[in-house]
Amino acid sequence: MSNARTVALDTLIKVFNQKSYSNIALNNELEKHDLKAADKALATRIVYGTIQYKLFLEYQLNPLIKTNLRDKFLKPLLLMSAYQYFFLEKVPTNAIFDEANKLAKKYGKKNSGSYKLVNGILRALERQGKILPAENDLVNYLSIKESFPKWLVEYLLNNFGKNKTKEILIRSNQPASNSIRMTVEENSFEKIKEDLRKDGFDYKESSLTTHNLNLNKGGVAKTDLFETGKITIQDAAASLAVDAFNFKGSEHVLDACSAPGGKTVQIAEKLTTGNVVALDIHENKLKLVKNTAKRLHVSDKVKTKALDARKAKEYFAEEQFDKVLVDAPCSGLGLIRRKPEIRYEKSLNDIKNLAKIQLAILENISVLLRTSGELVYSTCTISYEEDEGVIKQFLKLHPEFELVPVQVGKLPKQQMVRIFPSEDGSDGFFIAKLKKRG
Numbered sequence: 001m002s003n004a005r006t007v008a009l010d011t012l013i014k015v016f017n018q019k020s021y022s023n024i025a026l027n028n029e030l031e032k033h034d035l036k037a038a039d040k041a042l043a044t045r046i047v048y049g050t051i052q053y054k055l056f057l058e059y060q061l062n063p064l065i066k067t068n069l070r071d072k073f074l075k076p077l078l079l080m081s082a083y084q085y086f087f088l089e090k091v092p093t094n095a096i097f098d099e100a101n102k103l104a105k106k107y108g109k110k111n112s113g114s115y116k117l118v119n120g121i122l123r124a125l126e127r128q129g130k131i132l133p134a135e136n137d138l139v140n141y142l143s144i145k146e147s148f149p150k151w152l153v154e155y156l157l158n159n160f161g162k163n164k165t166k167e168i169l170i171r172s173n174q175p176a177s178n179s180i181r182m183t184v185e186e187n188s189f190e191k192i193k194e195d196l197r198k199d200g201f202d203y204k205e206s207s208l209t210t211h212n213l214n215l216n217k218g219g220v221a222k223t224d225l226f227e228t229g230k231i232t233i234q235d236a237a238a239s240l241a242v243d244a245f246n247f248k249g250s251e252h253v254l255d256a257c258s259a260p261g262g263k264t265v266q267i268a269e270k271l272t273t274g275n276v277v278a279l280d281i282h283e284n285k286l287k288l289v290k291n292t293a294k295r296l297h298v299s300d301k302v303k304t305k306a307l308d309a310r311k312a313k314e315y316f317a318e319e320q321f322d323k324v325l326v327d328a329p330c331s332g333l334g335l336i337r338r339k340p341e342i343r344y345e346k347s348l349n350d351i352k353n354l355a356k357i358q359l360a361i362l363e364n365i366s367v368l369l370r371t372s373g374e375l376v377y378s379t380c381t382i383s384y385e386e387d388e389g390v391i392k393q394f395l396k397l398h399p400e401f402e403l404v405p406v407q408v409g410k411l412p413k414q415q416m417v418r419i420f421p422s423e424d425g426s427d428g429f430f431i432a433k434l435k436k437r438g
């Protein structure tokens with residue numbers, strides 16, 4: 001039996017019991033089994049949905065589990081079955097429970113009683129129905145309902161208030177958009193759209209930029225448009241960081257935290273005689289930057305170097321660069337819909353530690369920027385400490401820098417750009433632009 005649910009269960013066993021990354025574990029399982037497109041989509045939905053709603057699902061199941069679940073497959077199987085029961089409205093309950101029973105028989109040891117246990121718990125779940133903490137216990141209620149750890153719900157409530165927090169939680173549980181960026185001149189955008197339609201894709205214009213489209217499905221990496229570099233996979237909010245620079249074309253640019261290279265190539269596209277030096281602390285990740293640069297035909301403008309950006313001034317001369325991008329390592333709270341497990345892995349301490357690293361990177365690379373040069377700082381998170389907090393501290397320590405208001409994409413001009421995970425599926429993002437005073 002090789003079907004969507006076997007693939008989902010094998011993936012979830014690896015994610016929950018062996019702490020594998022969900023995207024890597026799922027891809028490995030999908031490669032092992034030759035599933036039809038609809039089954040691939042179902043397996044993917046079950047895996048991401050089960051991880052996403054883990055806290056909610058545990059809350060439903062915990063009162064019904066009266067024994068120690070010794071077999072390692074039991075908890076993942078119960079969680080994914082409960083996910084299907086509560087969230088896949090088109091799949092009949094009997095089909096979900098029958099499939100769970102078959103898997104329990106297949107994965108359980110002979111005479112272990114696993115089948116009876118699973119069947120009993122799922123039937124009891126059907127009788128119990130959905131349960132939630134009292135609504136006036138707001139932190140607990142939102143934590144279970146939207147399946148976010150309590151500290152994070154509390155953190156969001158303290159920083160953004162009740163309504164914004166609810167919006168962030170709900171949108172972070174919605175599917176991520178299939179966003180692409182058109183890398184060609186604006187007068188060729190219509191041709192790209194026509195070719196996408198011919199390839200069977202439908203699209204919506206991004207509400208943030210003119211160069212991004214949200215596609216109705218994945219799989220664009222197999223098209224000619226992608227292979228020839230006319231389009232690339234990039235979130236609309238992320239693409240705005242590079243749009244914050246004013247390029248002439250001749251600049252020497254430093255991309256301090258570059259892998260996998262989405263913004264490096266976007267910078268290179270803007271250059272004529274200039275070039276971009278792409279750093280990353282992880283040497284193996286620079287391969288991704290090189291490959292993307294090759295696909296987009298900008299390799300001649302991109303040089304890569306494995307380096308901790310906090311040591312950059314030991315390698316480069318002062319005032320060597322006209323522009324610097326620090327797309328910093330961050331807690332990734334703006335990316336939760338793409339990486340559902342982020343919510344369970346991060347802590348308030350991580351946010352505080354990352355803010356220190358981000359400030360250290362800024363401090364170190366700031367001497368490499370020439371007078372009147374532009375520095376753009378960006379993150380894919382929405383935490384104040386890593387965003388405005390880092391910029392405020394940096395400006396306090398470096399009066400030679402000033403904040404420059406930015407107008408990017410379809411957004412109004414503002415002091416610093418904060419984008420929350422949005423209705424049309426874009427990630428959460430932060431952008432600040434600084435100038436070195438003359």
Ligand SMILES: C[S@@+](CC[C@H](N)C(=O)[O-])C[C@H]1O[C@@H](n2cnc3c(N)ncnc32)[C@H](O)[C@@H]1O
Pocket residue numbers: 256257258259260261262263264279280281282285307308309310327328329330361380
């Ligand atoms: C947010 S990602 C960058 C995404 C990239 N700019 C893009 O658009 O594709 C942050 C990157 O910073 C790298 N990194 C983490 N700490 C670093 C450091 N101290 N110096 C340089 N790179 C670092 C990580 O390996 C990661 O690839």
